[in-house]
Structures are given as C-alpha cells and as structure tokens.
Amino acid sequence: MSNPATPPAVGVLDERAPLTFPPGFLWGAATAAYQIEGAANEGGRTASIWDTFSHTEGRTVAGHTGDVACDHYHRLGDDVRLMAELGLKSYRFSVSWPRVQPGGSGPANAEGLDFYQRMVDELLANGIEPWLTLYHWDLPQELEDAGGWPARDTAARFADYALLMADALGDRVKYWTTLNEPWCSAFLGYGSGVHAPGRSDGADAVRAGHHLMLGHGLAVQALRTAVPGAQLGVTVNLYPVTPVSDSPGDVDAARRIDALANRFFLDPILRGAYPDDLVADLAKVTDFDHVHEGDLAVISSPLDVVGINYYSRHVVAAPIPGEQPEAYWRDQACWPGSEDVRFVNRGVPVTDMGWEIDAPGLVETLRRVHEEYTDLPLYVTENGSAFVDEVVDGQVDDVDRLAYFDAHLRASHEAISAGVPLRGYFAWSLMDNFEWAWGYTKRFGMIYVDYDKQTRIPKSSARWYAEVIRRNGLAAQ
Ligand code: FCB
Secondary structure, X not given: OOOOOOOOOOEOOOOOOOEEOOOOOEEEXXXXXXXXXXXXXXXXXXXEHHHHHHOOOOOOXXXXXXXXXXXXXXXXXXXXXXXXXXXXXXXXXXXXXXXXXXXXXXXXXXXXXXXXXXXXXXXXHOOOEXXXXXXXXXXXXXXXXXXXXXXXXXXXXXXXXXXXHHHHHOOXXXXXXXXXXXXHHHHHHHHHOOOOOOOOOHHHHHHHHHHHHHHHHHHHHHHHHHOOOOEEEEEEEOOOEEEOOOXXXXXXXXXXXXXXXXXXXXXXXXXXXXXXXXXXXXXXXXXXXXXOOOHHHHHOOOOOEEEEEOXXXXXXXXXXXXXXXXXXXXXXXXXXXXXXXXEOOOOOXXXXXXXEOEOHHHHHHHHHHHHHHOOOOEEEEEOOOOOOOOOEOOEOOOHHHHHHHHHHHHHHHHHHXXXXXXXXXXXXXXXXXXXXXXXXXXXXXXXXXXXXXXXXXXXXXXXXXXXXHHHOEEOOO
C-alpha cells in the first residue's frame, strides 16, 4: 500500500482542558436486539436473516450465532439496573422484528411486545429515556424469502410493522429511529454478502438501499400520525472520505466512495434526490428503474432528528489499471461500480477491528451534515471501539477504549462549539455482544460480558463514563 503524500490530520485531539456540555445533553449507550437478546427460539420469535446467516457454515467467525448472546432477554431487570448505576440518561435499543411480528406480516405477537413493554417501563421507572430503533438488521426470514430488501413490497411491510410498534409503545416512547445504518443492510447484506442475508449483486444492493429508504419514509409518515409529539429520525453511518493525495485520480476515487457511502443516503433523505454523479457512477450497475415517481418525496418526509454513527475515516486512492485492489473494507463488492478503488492503510493507530482511530473525523462529519444538509438536531447514535480486554483480579482496565471515548467526546464538544446542534451521544456499546460476522471475537462494550457464566463486569471505561455523565462533561487530564 502506498504512503500518503500529505497525510490528513489523524489521531486524537490534543486538547486536555475540562469541558462542559450544554444542559440537557442526552448521554446514552446503545445496543441492538440480535447482538444481545438471545432467546432466539422463545416467546414466539421466528427466524431473522441473521439467524439463518449465522447458522450457515462459514459465515461468521467460528460459527458464532446470536442464539444466546448476552441472554439479555432473561436478564432484563439486572441489565437495566446496570444502566441505572451508570447514570444513563437514555438507552438506545432495537426491536427484533420477528419477535413482535413473527414472519414479518400479520398480527402482533403479544409475548414479544410484552418484552419491550416491560423494558420501556423499567427504563422509565429508572429515569432513562427509551430510544427505539425499529430496524437494526434482523429482517424476518420470510420477507427475505419473498425477495428481501431488493423487493419493493418489503418497504410496505416495514411501515406496517412500524405502526404495530406505535400501537404498543407510542404512549411511552418519544424517540423513534427507523433504520440503523442502511448502508450496511444494503451494501454488506446484498453487495459483498459479508452480512446477512449474504447475497452479492451490485444492482440488488442499490435496489435494497432504495427500498430501505422508501420503508423509512413510509414509516415516518405512518408514525407522524400515530405518535403525536414523537421525535422521528434515521441513523446513518458516515465516514469522511479522504483522497490519499490531491492527484485528480485520487480525488475522484474519494468522490466515488463518498457518493456510495454517504451521499447515497444523505441526499435522498435530506434533499429528496439522488446525486447526479452517483447515478452516473452506477450506470453500468443499474438504470435506477426501481425508483418510482413520488418515491423521493416519501423518502424525504420531514424528520425531527438525524442520528449519526461514527467509527473511522476512509482514505482512498485511484485504481491501478489491471490490478485488483486488496480488500481493505472486508470485500470490495460492497462498492458496486467502484470495486477497483483502493483503500489505503496509513499505518496510524487502529482498533481491534483494524479501523483507524480518527477523532477529528467526527468533527468533520458532524459539521458537514449540519453545514451542507440540515439544521435539525443531530445525535451521535453510536461511537466506540473494539479492543482486546483482559480480566485481571475481576477488573477490566480498558485504557484504550476509554481514550477513544475521551477523544471522540472532545471532538463532539468541538463540533458543538463550531455551531453544530449536537444534542446527545450514545456509546457503542453498553456491553460486549455478538459483533455480526465477527461473532464474539470483538469486544465493544463498556461492560464486560463473560459469555459462559453470563456475568457482567463494568470496565474502567464504564466507571469513567458514569463520571462524565454525572458532571455533564470531561474533567481536566
Ligand atoms: C455498527 C453497528 C453496530 C455495531 C458497531 C460496531 O456498524 O450498527 O451494530 O456492530 O458497528
């Protein structure tokens, strides 16, 4: 891999002053249903694409599945107590669609709804604001069998499911996120196939991305009437994309990846149109005939908040004719039409996922969304890092993870100072969990989970975060 001619700014912000966040800043932590709940075959739940995928040989590291995960389904009370001990102001969780609507259509499953109703009641009783995500990747398998997200009807099914949740929880849940990271659902699920359902077809990935956004828009319209006063939003995962040099080829590579990773979703949702350059880049992959008249108006239905998940930056370089680039991002087929763009590893510090640590990239990302797209309140709905943890005398001293959070909170504060209406921050994750294709081999939690004994140990980062929440900011270092 080549070295950057002029390396962009990387690493942590070097400010070490005490910092106070605006009053009412929403301090939270996030999880997702399939990653923590377990109880895969209980309470009337049917299979999602992640059950099928993880049970298919060779799809996840060591064949790990979410069958048991953190057994959160049976440990709800204890886990909410841990959240209360941390002093969380909000908890972002996702609903398992096949738990509440087995098969993805038809009536609700009362037993499934009861689990989330108990959860929300316990959160509220502890003064923790529930933040509900409707879709964090676990599509009912029956809907995948009927075509999955590349099929238009899945969008309508999603809106029906949203209404069913509004009936069950609309009186108690104020914050509703439709989709978590539609880029991953579309381009990892149907492009490279490293995520469920594991299909690999560029045109299907683009169609899936469109129908996910259509489902989002239809759900927003349905929820707008069904839950008066709700704060409705979507969560996108954004990356600053930096060319490795200012040569025209590298700059164009960055433009292409930025279009696929970021603007594919930001532009339709916040501006009501696909970017022209994206459509041109994808001309050999699809003619966009899946976009019907009126879709973009639905997709750009007004929102109340925008959620941003931030982990790292992409640094890219022009293709070298005749050479297949090494797959930096797991498998290049997640970049349809631009598979030949090279992802450059600059040799800066990385997490256990191999993702570059780049806190200034969070400032850049938040500023971009605010300055180029919207005045809406923004929330960092996920940010965090995997590192190898060691239990020593019953304690986990995760200094690297703590430093990562510290740097990214300083970045969040810097964005606020620059005028970004950032209203909250959710650490990923509350606890170690099933990290998708990586199974249990990557730990992102502030709380350590011993999967054999199902015990929990708050790590140093958890104790530190509790103090951040208590003082509504960061102490001097
Ligand atoms: C995000 C996902 C989340 C988790 C983190 C590490 O892409 O939304 O479920 O896997 O990455």
